[in-house]
Amino acid sequence: MSWELTLEQRLQQQAAASELPMDSAQFAAFYERSARPLWAYLSRVSGDRTLAEDLMQESFVRFLCATHGCDGEVEARRYLFRIATNLLRDHWRRPVASSLDEVPEAALAMCGAAAMSAMDSEAMLERAMAKMGLRERQMLWLAHAEGYSHKEIAEVMDLGATSVRLLLFRARRKIGQLLENGGAA
Amino acid sequence: MTGTCSRADEVRKLVMGGQWPAGAGDELRGHVSACKGCSVMASITLAMRGAREKDFERVRLEPAGLIWWRAQLRKRREAMEQVSRPMLKVQTVSVGASLLVAVVLLAWLGLHGASSVGWGGWKAAAASPFAGLASLGGATVWLGVVVLAALGAAAVYFLVEREG
Numbered sequence: 264m265s266w267e268l269t270l271e272q273r274l275q276q277q278a279a280a281s282e283l284p285m286d287s288a289q290f291a292a293f294y295e296r297s298a299r300p301l302w303a304y305l306s307r308v309s310g311d312r313t314l315a316e317d318l319m320q321e322s323f324v325r326f327l328c329a330t331h332g333c334d335g336e337v338e339a340r341r342y343l344f345r346i347a348t349n350l351l352r353d354h355w356r357r358p359v360a361s362s363l364d365e366v367p368e369a370a371l372a373m374c375g376a377a378a379m380s381a382m383d384s385e386a387m388l389e390r391a392m393a394k395m396g397l398r399e400r401q402m403l404w405l406a407h408a409e410g411y412s413h414k415e416i417a418e419v420m421d422l423g424a425t426s427v428r429l430l431l432f433r434a435r436r437k438i439g440q441l442l443e444n445g446g447a448a
Numbered sequence: 449m450t451g452t453c454s455r456a457d458e459v460r461k462l463v464m465g466g467q468w469p470a471g472a473g474d475e476l477r478g479h480v481s482a483c484k485g486c487s488v489m490a491s492i493t494l495a496m497r498g499a500r501e502k503d504f505e506r507v508r509l510e511p512a513g514l515i516w517w518r519a520q521l522r523k524r525r526e527a528m529e530q531v532s533r534p535m536l537k538v539q540t541v542s543v544g545a546s547l548l549v550a551v552v553l554l555a556w557l558g559l560h561g562a563s564s565v566g567w568g569g570w571k572a573a574a575a576s577p578f579a580g581l582a583s584l585g586g587a588t589v590w591l592g593v594v595v596l597a598a599l600g601a602a603a604v605y606f607l608v609e610r611e612g
Contacts, residue, residue, distance in 0.1 A: 291512040303503035320515060327519035328526065385502060388495040408496040410464045439488035442495065 284327065294323065297340050300409060305347055307392065307408070308400045309354075318354070322347040344409075345419045348401065355397065391441035399434035406431055453485040463493040539603050546600030553593055 285293065301322060305315035326343050333339035392400055398420070405411040405419060413431070417424040459480055462468040468490060469477055480486040 287513065287516050290516050294509075294512040294515065298509050299504045299507055300500070302507045302509075303500045306503060306507075307499065320510060320518075323515045324519045324522060327516070328523050384495045385499050388499055403492065404496060407460070407493045408500045410460075435488060435492060438492055442488075442491055
């Protein structure tokens with residue numbers, strides 16, 4: 264009898280555990296609003312569009328599978344960015360993959376050599392971003408493209424808010440100098 | 449936000465909202481042209497927001513339904529694994545216990561000799577319970593071996609079936 268009860272309880276647990284935190288319509292709306300910003304973040308930080316697509320899909324799947332409850336879309340999106348940031352970090356830590364710190368500049372320029380030679384603002388930004396460290400790229404993008412506060416960046420990147428303030432200040436000064444020189448050092 | 453100028457955050461918000469420079473007053477525009485920190489803030493934010501907008505046009509999104517379906521599959525698999533984990537433990541313990549007892553039995557046979565193990569022990573025990581106890585041990589060993597073999601085989605079968 265106790266075995267039957269345990270089995271029944273387990274099946275109920277399984278049914279509850281296999282439910283996703285959003286229904287498909289809610290998710291479709293959330294995906295429509297969040298996928299593009301997430302792809303832009305992953306793509307600009309990694310410099311690899313294919314990787315960005317893979318990590319974006321995995322981020323959404325993990326987001327749906329997580330038991331983490333989110334109060335509202337802003338928090339949900341922040342949590343999604345946190346998952347993506349962790350996935351990026353895991354990717355960089357893999358020994359088989361080359362460190363993105365060492366990826367040549369050309370690999371990070373996503374519009375090819377023609378765009379690199381053109382001195383428009385996007386090409387300049389790409390040149391400058393290619394010379395920044397990974398953490399600097401993440402912080403700058405979150406602060407200036409996504410408009411996140413120090414506290415939010417700290418939450419997404421799992422850092423202290425004070426560290427973020429200092430690191431972001433340095434990163435901004437560095438990229439400012441690079442942009443002044445047309446993206447070159 | 450910048451750590452350099454108290455007005456940098458104001459500039460950043462205007463750029464983020466797409467209101468720079470039209471939405472800024474002459475005084476703020478004059479300040480930005482003179483302040484290094486604010487001009488850097490404006491140029492970085494403008495460049496990044498512009499790049500972000502271009503990326504929005506470039507990205508080709510998978511259908512939301514496909515992501516949803518993949519998440520459902522993974523969630524079900526995880527839930528199934530969670531439920532079957534205790535059963536796997538029981539099966540592993542069963543196999544381990546069977547092996548342990550089999551080793552003990554083999555050692556016992558080695559010490560007492562195979563000739564002491566036989567159904568004669570049961571007959572002796574039935575005729576004279578006290579005198580037959582010693583010989584009953586041999587028959588019990590055989591019974592134990594058969595039961596353990598059956599249990600071990602069942603445990604291995606379920607384990608293999610699950611892995612398959």
